[in-house]
Amino acid sequence: PYFMSGLSLLSGLVFATFCFFPLSPDLRKYWLLLLGIFLYLPFIFFISSREKLTYFGQVSLKTRLSLLLASTAEWGTALGSFVSVAYLMGLHVPLYNLIPLYFLAVIIGIFSMIPGGIGSFDLIVITGLTSMGVSNALAVSLLLLFRLTYYIIPFLLGVVFFFKHMGGHINEKYFKIPSRVFGGSFHRILVYLLRFLGIFLILSALIPERLANVYFINRFDPIQEQLIWQFPSILFGTLFVFMARLIRRRVKGAFIASLVTFVLALIYVNLNGISWAMSFLIVLSLVLMLIIRKRLYHRYFVYSWEDKTKDFLFLAFTILVLLVLGGSGFWSHLLPPRNRDVLGHFVHIWFDILLGSVIISTIVWVVLRVLAPRKHFGQSMNNERFTALLEKYGGASESALAYLHDKRLFWYRVDGQDQVVFQFAQTSNKCVIMGNPIGNEIYYRPAWEAFLKNLSDWNLQALFYEADESVTLMLHDYGFDFMKFGENAMVDLTTFSVDGKHGKKFRKPTNRVEKAGFQFKLLNPPFSETQMQEMKAVSDIWLNGRKEKGFSLGFFDEAYLQQAPIAIVESEEGDIVAFANIMPTQNKQVATIDLMRYDFEKAPEGIMDYLFVKLFQYFQAEDKKYFDMGMAPLANVGTEEDSF
Known part of the structure; x- marks a missing residue:
């Protein structure tokens, strides 16, 4: 019941002004309505103070005054919005006429029982304003703006806050899955929207005449009346494509860079007249950027060749569309007109193209430098x-x-x-x-x-x-x-043996090599310069001009080889014909080697088999359990019909 108390109080104050201001005769005749509404206040105060009433009664004076103050503030704010909109529109209607008109319209709207007084409130306002000399168009505009500022915008804000509040509870209830789904969707939408804006700005700058004839697309063209070679539009188009890449990679620095680009682009597209559609898309991009800003958490950006290729193909597609849509109108700008210096024309045109390309490349390079890491990731080997x-x-x-x-x-x-x-x-x-x-x-x-x-x-x-x-x-x-590429080939040293029938295949190459006068030795570091030179010669012969691999495979490096013992095979003359370095893994169960190289000009057949057998026997004596032969490519891969 106290919702109307503020309206009742203000109506009484307006009624009291009837004696002091030259009120419009059309409003003065409704004095009885204002007086009746004012009498509602003492009535509700009297009812709510009764101790015997359990529903409306038993309300303390402090509570009644607080409710009255809140209601008065609410109705006063509504009145302030109405009056502010009227004066901002330039309606110079005296306040002593405008304020009573508003309250009378509100009261009649309430009596009509229509939600928001739609229709009845508007009719009273339009009728009252026209009687004061205001045109119907201005009166209707006042109502539309008042409805927008006092009803629609607050309603939309309420919807936003409602979903933000309820969305938080729903998000927590379902383990933050909704926020991830919507965040990911908005993220992808923004990326594709920026790419669309980029390609459109480039095309609209280069061939505005042709785009102006394409239905729907011509509604978005912001530069139809500008010259055909519009560098800022090409610049912003390229930057939008580049910003889409940064946002796709979730770079934190893309937030500020994109905001600056959006603001500048918004100013540019409206320089030659307001472009509502293009402005809407840019503002939409700005809103989406604000929504997903927490998803941009990467500190740095490294422009990979994969991303460069994708963006290059995207821009190449844009140029292809340009060549197809441009027609003779586009080519006429590249080809010189008759009776004109051909060389000078081409120099002028292509100099502009080169200059624009340099400027765009410089801006992109600067952004990449700012977002690039200042140092290498990780630390060097110690x-x-x-x-x-x-x-x-x-x-x-x-x-x-x-x-x-x-x-x-x-x-x-x-x-x-x-x-x-x-x-x-x-x-x-x-x-x-x-x-x-x-x-x-x-x-x-x-x-x-x-x-x-x-x-x-x-x-x-x-x-x-x-x-x-x-x-x-x-x-x-x-x-x-x-994805499985293979398995490690492991030799069980606890069961390995060269004895018996099973070991015959190991004894045969071993005996053949030893009968030829070769023998197995294990050298411990540090190795002499002569030994390193001999092994380097064997390695060079084995490589036969091929490049060393690295990363998952070792290569001949003296500092690396000095870390652990090296197994060698010597000839009768004491020359090293094969070697394999033992990897210093400090593993008590598993042993392995890295480089396995031999001189195919001096080494006998089966030299590697001999070296492996001797290594197995050596590590058996060292109580190792397994010998790791390295990865066996495609071992047990694709053995089943549906495996991969």
Whole structure:
């Protein structure tokens, strides 16, 4: 009942002014209506103060005054909106006429029982204003703007706040799945919208005459009356395509860069007259950017060749459309007119094209430089630090590849102590991690989380190579897919033997090589300069002009080979004809080698078989359980009909 109390109080105040102001005669005759509404206030005050009434009564004076104040403020705000809109429109109607007109229209609208007084309120306002000399058009405009500012805009804001409030509860209830779905959808919509705006701005700048004849598209053209070569439009079009790439890669810096681009583009497209459709699309892009801003969390951006190729093809498609749609009108700007200097025309045209290309390329280059990493991800190899971790926790077969110094390391530390390390190589925006993490297995999972978090901050994509089953399952929890390329070939040294019928195939190459005067030796570091030169000569012959591989395979590097013993095969003259370096994995169960090279001019047939058999026997004596032969490509891959 107190909802009307404020209206009642204000109606009484308006009624009191009838004696002091020259009110319009058309309004003065409704004095009885205002008086009746004013009498509602003392009536409701009297009823609500009765102690015997349980429904409307038993309301304290403080509560009644608070309700009256709130209601008065609400109706006063509505009156203020109406009067403000009227004066902003330039309606110079005296307040002593405008205020009573508003309250009379409201009261009649309430008595009509129509929601919002639609129709009855509007009729009274239009009738009252026209009687005061205001045109019907201005009166209707006043009503439309008042409805918009007081009803529609607050309603839309209420809807936004409602969904924001209720959406938060729904989002929490369903484990934040709705926010991810809508956020991802808005993200993709923004990317495609920016690409559309980019291609359209470029085409509308180059061939506005042709686009002006295309239905629907001509409604979006912001520069129909401008010259055909409009560099700003081409610039903004290219930047929109580039911003779409940054947003696609979730670069944090794209937020500020996009806002600046949107504002400048919005100003540009409206310089020659308001372009409502194009402005709407740019504002929509701005709103979507504000919605998804929390999804832009990568600190850096590395423009990969994959992304460059996609964007180049996209712009190439735009140029193809230009050539198709441009027709003779487009080519006439490139070809010189008759009776004119051909060379001068081409120099002028292509100089403008070159200058525009240089400016656009410079802007893109500057943005890339600002968003590019200031340093390399990870740390360079530190032999002492890495060796200390290997000696403490051991490593896998591929751990010693870090000594090649062709990869970088990411260290995970706890309380200042090294616990886990990853070895990887970076190319463009791809980070290829070699094998399993090395170190304390207790900290594998937090180390993965820290590593992947840093990769995400740097906007790098992780690829894991030669990861074993346990690591593969762990990575699957983090959203990685996997593909099997093969298996590690492991020799069980506990069952290996050259005796008996089964060992005949091992004894035969061994005996043949030894009868030829060759023998197996194990050299311990440090190696002499002569020994290194001999092995380098064998390596060069074995390579036969081919390039070294690296990363997952070792290469001939003296510092790398000095890390562990090397098995060699010597001739009777003492020349090294074959060698294999033992990898310093510090693994007590598994042994492995890396380089296996021989001089095919001096070494006898079966030299590698002989070297392997001798290595198996050597590691058996060292109580190793397995010998890792490395990855066997495509082993047990595709053995089933639906496997991959």
